Amino acid sequence: MIAAGIDIGSITTKAVLLSEEGILGSHVRFTGYNAEQAGRTVLDELAAQLGLKRKDIRRIISTGYGRRSLDFADRALTEIICHGAGAFYQNSGIRCIIDIGGQDSKVILLDETGKVKDFVMNDKCAAGTGRFLEVMARALEVDLEAFPVLAVKATSPARISNLCTVFAESEVISLIAKGTPREEIVAGIHQAIAQRVVALARRIGVREPVTMTGGVARNSGLVSEIERELSLPIIENPLPQVNGALGAAVLGLRMG
């Protein structure tokens, strides 16, 4: 049997196709303004890549902010339960997931059987999220992909005291004006996000081992900053960006 998981996030839409044998493939595209369209296209494109037809797919589970916009999905589940299932599928030892998404960040605790024990989400603002990083990258006129490369060069990271995206942006701009090197600013941004996310995690109590999901987890500079802040290693999740879609597919497979 084949199940599909579609994760419609605020920035990107992800799809995973899964069978009892394992992951068949995954695909990511921008969400744009039409979530329904993005969900439909990402699945069609992935199926086409794998030479599959829609009727080969027995179950479709949607998740993410746009989860309810797909009328062809069998069920809509929240990102929390899906990230839990995805991370557990990839590594059943995981007990804590730090997920930094496009517009929110969350921390999820799992029990021994992979069930969500508890979760916490950030306050309603973009601070410490993927969007926050994007805004900063724009202010710095560098590509987000370059962030980890820059951060390793930093010797004394700049202090970003404001976590409000708007205020932090103007702080960054004044740092640029003062001639603070880019790498120090980037490292400072990582530190600020790490502190915020770790504070969030401490609210519900961190359990080992910890993994990270969401596209932001590919930023090694931020990951090592979070490790430092937590004083714990982060177990690498091989597919951080599509982890939510994978979890949705796992839960779809389980539905039979």
Added chain:
Amino acid sequence: MTAVNTITPSAADERKIQSVKRMKEIMTAYYIDAKTAAENNKKVAWITSGGPVEPLIAMDVIPVYPENHGAMIGAAKMGIDLCERSEQMGYARDLCSYARADIACATVDGGPIGGLPRPDFLVCCNNICGTVLKWYEVQARYFNVPLFIFDTPFIHTEFSIEAQKYVRRQFEEFFVFLEEQCGRRFDGDRFEETARLSYEALHLWQDILDTTTKRPSPMTAFDAFTHLALIVTLRGTRTAVDYYTQLREEMLGRVARGVAMVPREEHRLLWDNLPIWYRMRWLSETFASHNASLVADTYTSAWSGMGDHFDDKDLVGALASSYANIYINISIDRMFESLKKKIQKYEIDGLVMHSNRSCKPYSFGQYDLQRRVMDELGVPALVIEADMVDERAFSEAQVDTRIEAFVETLRQKRVS
């Protein structure tokens, strides 16, 4: 997709609480009385929701509650407009939205009922927060009327003998203040009669809230929020006693007939903090769509809890104790004990905490309480951020996801 409850019209009709109509009539009459007080040579006092109202009623003064008015402003979705107006007047956005809405409303006679009647004097009891002190001072200056501050010490561990004496003295001073305002002697007999009526209503209210210990629950916290209006504004009157007698009958009837407010009650939840007035319907439908019933809350029971201190032989002492011991005038440890009792009594599966931007004394400590409830009682707890009146602090998509995810975890927990 989420489960959608198929509601046949007759079942939905049966679910409706019939007494609501009567309550609306009473509230309308109450506000008409208050707004025409001057024409009828009656005095009006503005008083805080947790203020000792019995002496006012005994002296024929009509009590008016800016907080109840604030709730009406919130429910009518007129909060943003008034909050913004107060911000233009120079008040900080961090200030309680009841205070902001009321301060602005007084200057424009806005809101759903065209503003409150002008007060002859103000009574502020600080058992609920420190905000009310400054808020009432502002209004006392604005209307140029006397202000009586009824001081209730915060209770960290127990209500000491000294504190009891002190609060009793507050009552005596309050009586004298009323004599001055009304120009006649304080009526002790009327006061005792009023106090008894007050306790009678509080006890009835507790009985009503207790009907939700039954499965399925005949009502939810959302209904309690609505029906609370009379216990706030009219406790101490025969009207409140009669009304709650009727409501109790109706609830007991529902229990006997097995009428559930949430058709497929699977998860029994406890709500903490004030309601989100402008989203009552949406929240109630959202929870119901997940088969979750909010069977109890810490807010409406803050009043019924006052009933526990009843002592027919010492009514002043009893009231002193009732008013000083209310839910947000006690330490986190005592709040936890109270939560624990409710969780056991109402057989609660999960706690939903509204972290309310406005109400600091209520929201401060919620994360500690959340952790203790989860660790010591093994009950999952969810925090949602919002504000009771200021809609700008509410994000539907986020709250929606949190509630849904919370119910998913409850479901997983149930399965295991």
